[in-house]
Amino acid sequence: MTKHVSERVPKLKNADMNLRLDKETYEKKLAELQRKLAQIQQAYLFSGQSGVIVLEGWDAAGKGGTIRRISAALDPRSFKVWPIGAPRRYYLARHHLLRFMERLPPSGAITAFDRSWYGRVLVERVEELTPRQRWQAAYREINDFERMLVDDGTRVVKLFFHITPEEQLARLEERVKNPLKRWKLSYEDFRNRSHWDEYSEAIDEMFDKTSTAVAPWHLIPANNKKYARIAAMKEIVGCFGKGVDLDPPTLDESVLAEARKHFNLKPDLLESLAGRTE
Template identity: 65%
Template sequence: MKKHTPPKLADADLSKRLDKKAYFQELVNLQAHLALIQQAFLFHGVKGVLVFEGWDAAGKGGTIRRISQALDPRSFKVWPIGAPRNYYLNRHYLLRFWERLPPEGAISAFDRSWYGRVMVERLEKFTPEKRWRAAYREINDFERMLIDDGARIVKLFFHISQEEQMRRFTERLRNPMKRWKLTYEDFRNRERWSEAKVAVDEMFARTSTDIAPWHVIPANNKKYARVAAMRAIVDTFSKDIDLNPQHLDKRTLDAACKVLNVDQSLIDSLRARTE
């Protein structure tokens, strides 16, 4: 079996694009697959964990919205992760993520994640170097435990150029409906772009594993990025799992036969599949 090679930001082809027609064709197909995956997860008790990381304005939120459109919110939860409140500052940094992990059959998406430990906390010097370096091992152990417990993990990093980021900041400033997304921290973070790239590549090298690899999503073109991210999710979540509609149990079919005004042939065909 070929050994996994961690990705690097420099290897991402930011020129990749998808035209409008191809985008909508792919989107409809991928959303349909996501709906099937959610049903299969519910039936088999599989848990799904999505990790969204990337540069400011790289398109994480837009991708999450397209995924949300396809899924029943009763078993799909999005967790936007910001600065921890005092309760969590006095406890192990992984605690607030443990509390937000999905139950059996559900999917949780983390918009920012435990990887803040080796990015934001590293760059801002919120955490001593000894502790954030230990986080590489802690995170790998954490993710292995999740997988051993029946979870599937997809880790996505949305990568854009500095020029594209500036263009999107300008668009947000001009558009009243997007202006709320723009903050002082967005501009402040740009000043550490070079340092951040080093931290991100080291994060890939230390935490992109055979069981939980990183996917770098070229995101200069939003349509391409959404499809690439959703395809990575579908590929991982659908592997070795039956996506066919699940069979009804005998008791449910017996009740349906008595109560519902449907052709007996339909009940018989469903009963045959069950048996």
């Protein structure tokens, strides 16, 4: 049975929406976190560990901007971002988790889902796209799915980006005015605002039913984009880096032998590259 821990369960009303970061602090923390992410990715490549990042949130809440800062730190050969939209007909005829199973990271890789399997209990619930008994069953199915991932050695970090209706409206206006952001805007962004209360209820129930000891939800106050990016990246680094050796990898003896031939390397560097033998 999946264990729920009450102190881990966030609520929208409890988020401090006034949290901010100044530019200088933001840039310093961003550089630190990006360096840590690069170290974690390198460690995963050698250890075979894997990680899944789930990003949910209101329209225009800043998920994309956070993903760009994460992507800037990681080698794309072992980092993949899946933008999740409405399922195509092939998946509509199959279990709702199938398309996500097919996109899970292989050993040594990290995958980010820009929206996720939680659409079952959010948009499909609010828009009445799924029968009530099926989206209610999804809470148990999702918990079992995430438990399976964690048991199999995949770390899962779940982030929800929360903004106020006023901040969302301001960002939608910016998208209208800025030609470089206009591609992000759709009719659905405005239509969904009429269901704000229904979505709020669904989000809080999602937290309550699926914030578990193995895969807790992290509520990110996102009215300030800089604060949200740093808060989200801290959660990712904390989850993916816990108990992981982030020291640079040692080199195979054959590689070291060639390095000795070609380079004038100091003895202490050679010792560190070979690793400890005692």
